[in-house]
Amino acid sequence: xxxxxxxxxxxPVLRFCGDGKEHTNKDAVECLASEFRLTPEEKKEYLxxxxxxxxxxxxxxxxxxLKMALLIENTRRGVFRITERGRRVLKEQPEKLxxxxxxxxxxxxxxxxxxxxxxxSSREDDEDIQEKKTPRELLDEAYMILRANLAEELxxxxxxxxxxFFEKVAIDVxxxxxxGGSVKEVEAAVTGKSGDEGIDGVIKEDRLGLDVIYVQAxxxxxxxxxxxxxxxAGALQGKRxxxxxxxxxxxxxKSAREYxxxxxxxxxxxxxxxxxxxxxxxxxxxxxxxxxxxxxxxxDYFEEG
Numbered sequence: 001x002x003x004x005x006x007x008x009x010x011x012p013v014l015r016f017c018g019d020g021k022e023h024t025n026k027d028a029v030e031c032l033a034s035e036f037r038l039t040p041e042e043k044k045e046y047l048x049x050x051x052x053x054x055x056x057x058x059x060x061x062x063x064x065x066l067k068m069a070l071l072i073e074n075t076r077r078g079v080f081r082i083t084e085r086g087r088r089v090l091k092e093q094p095e096k097l098x099x100x101x102x103x104x105x106x107x108x109x110x111x112x113x114x115x116x117x118x119x120x121s122s123r124e125d126d127e128d129i130q131e132k133k134t135p136r137e138l139l140d141e142a143y144m145i146l147r148a149n150l151a152e153e154l155x156x157x158x159x160x161x162x163x164x165f166f167e168k169v170a171i172d173v174x175x176x177x178x179x180g181g182s183v184k185e186v187e188a189a190v191t192g193k194s195g196d197e198g199i200d201g202v203i204k205e206d207r208l209g210l211d212v213i214y215v216q217a218x219x220x221x222x223x224x225x226x227x228x229x230x231x232x233a234g235a236l237q238g239k240r241x242x243x244x245x246x247x248x249x250x251x252x253x254k255s256a257r258e259y260x261x262x263x264x265x266x267x268x269x270x271x272x273x274x275x276x277x278x279x280x281x282x283x284x285x286x287x288x289x290x291x292x293x294x295x296x297x298x299x300d301y302f303e304e305g
Contacts, residue, residue, distance in 0.1 A: 002042075003036075003038065003042050003045065003054050003055050003058070004036055004058065005058065006057075006058040006059075006061040006062045006065075007062075007096075007097070007098040007099065008096070009032065009058050009059055009062040010062045010065065010066060010096075010097035010098065010102075011094065011096055011097040012032050012035060012036075013028055013032065013059065013062045013063060013066060013072075014066060014071055014072070014082065014086055014089065014090060014097065015090065016028055016031055016032060017072060017080065017081055017082045017086075018082055018086075018087070018090050019082075020081060020082060020087075021081065022075055022079050022080070022081045023079070023080060023081065024078055024079055024080075025056070025059060025060055025063065025078065025080075028059050028063070029055060029056050029059050032055075032059065033055060038055060042054075042055065043055060049289070049290045051289060051290060061149075063080060064149050064152075065099070065102060065108075066086070066097075066102075067080070067152075068102070068107065068108050068152065069085075069102040069105045069107060069108040070083055070085050070086075070105065070107050070108075071083060071085055071086035071089055071102075072086055074156055076160070077157070077160075085105075136294075139292075139294075147280060150280060150286065151273065151276045151277060151280065154276040154279055154280070154285060154286070155249070155272050155273065155276050157285070158219065158249045158272065158275070158276070159219070159221065159249050159272070161219065162219075163218075163219045166217060166218075166219035166249065167200065167217050169275075169279070169284065169285065170215070170217035170247045170275075172284045172285075173275065173278050173279060173282060173284050174203060174215070174245075176282035176283065176284055177278065177282055178206075179203055179204065179205060179206075179213065180203035180204045200215055200216045200217050201214070201215045201217075202214055202215070203215060205243065211242075211243065212241065212243070213243045213244060213245055214235070214236055214239065214241050214243070214244040214245075215244070215245050215246075215247070216232050216244070216245070216246045216247070217247045217248075218246075218247070218248045218249075219248070219249045220248050220249060220250045221249070221250055222250060223250055223251055223252065223253050224246070224248050224250060224251070224252045224253065224256055224269075225253045225255065225256055226253060226255040226256045226258075226259050228256070229246065229252070229256045229259055229260060229267065229269070230259065232244060232246055232267065233259075233260075233263055233265055233267060236265050236267070237265070241265070242264075242265055242266060243265070243266045243267075244265065244266070244267045244268070245267070245268045245270060246267060246268070246269050246270065247270040247275060248270070248271060248272060248275075249272040249275070250271065250272055251271040251272065251273070252269050252271055256269065257269060
C-alpha cells in the first residue's frame with residue numbers, strides 16, 4: 001500500500017505507545033511499517049532532500065503533533081510515552097486522529113504559535129482552500145510550522161537540561177548576538193560571579209567594554225514573579241548598574257513585566273520562548289538540515305537597447 005500521510009499515522013502511533021512503556025522513534029517506525037504493510041522499497045523511500053526517509057519523517061511529525069496536544073510526552077531525548085490524556089483518548093476509541101481532532105485541546109492551539117500555522121492546519125482540512133494558496137504562501141506556511149516545532153523541541157531540551165548547561169546556552173546566545181567578546185571571556189565573567197547578590201554574571205555590552213550588562217540566567221519551571229525581578233533590580237542598584245538581562249526557561253508574570261517598564265534601570269526579560277527564537281536566529285544548538293534558494297526573473301537582464 002502507499003505510504004500513509006502523517007495524519008493517518010497519528011492514531012496508530014498513539015495505539016503503539018498505549019502500553020505505557022517508553023519507546024523510540026525507531027521502535028515506532030519498525031512496528032508501524034509492518035502494520036501498514038509497507039514494501040521494502042516504500043520503507044527505504046527518501047524525501048526529495050535525501051536526508052530522511054519519508055515514513056520516518058511522517059512518524060516524527062505525527063509524534064510532534066501528539067506531543068503538542070499532550071497525548072504523549074518525551075521522557076528523555078528521543079524517547080516518548082503516552083500520557084494520561086492519551087490513554088483517555090484511546091478509551092474513546094476514535095475512528096481517526098487528525099489536526100481537526102487535536103484542536104479540541106487548548107494546549108494544542110497554544111502551541112501552534114503563529115497565525116500562519118493556524119492557516120496551515122485549516123488548509124490541510126480543506127482542499128478547496130489549499131487550491132487558493134500560491135506556492136509561495138504554502139512554502140512560507142510550511143517554514144513557519146517547521147520553525148515552531150523546532151522551537152518546541154529546543155524549549156523541551158532546555159527545561160530538561162542542568163542549570164549549568166542552561167547557563168552555557170545563555171552565554172552562547174549572548175556571544176552570538178555580539179555581546180561580551182569571546183565565549184571564553186563571557187564564560188569567565190558569568191560563572192565567576194555566580195550567586196553574587198542575585199547576579200550570575202557581568203558581560204561587556206560591546207567588545208570594547210564601554211558599558212557592562214549584568215546577567216541572571218535561571219532554569220525555572222514556574223513563572224518568574226515580580227519579587228524575583230525586584231531582587232535583581234536591587235542587586236543592580238547595589239552595583240550602581242543601569243542595565244541587566246534576566247533569562248529564564250519559563251515566563252514572566254504580568255506584574256513583573258509592568259515593574260521593569262516603570263523603573264529607571266533598563267532590564268530586559270527573556271522568557272523561554274523568546275530564548276529559543278534567539279537560538280534559532282543565531283544558530284545556537286541547531287544545525288541546517290537543508291536550504292532552498294528562491295529565484296525570480298531578472299527583468300533588467302532582458303531589457304534590450
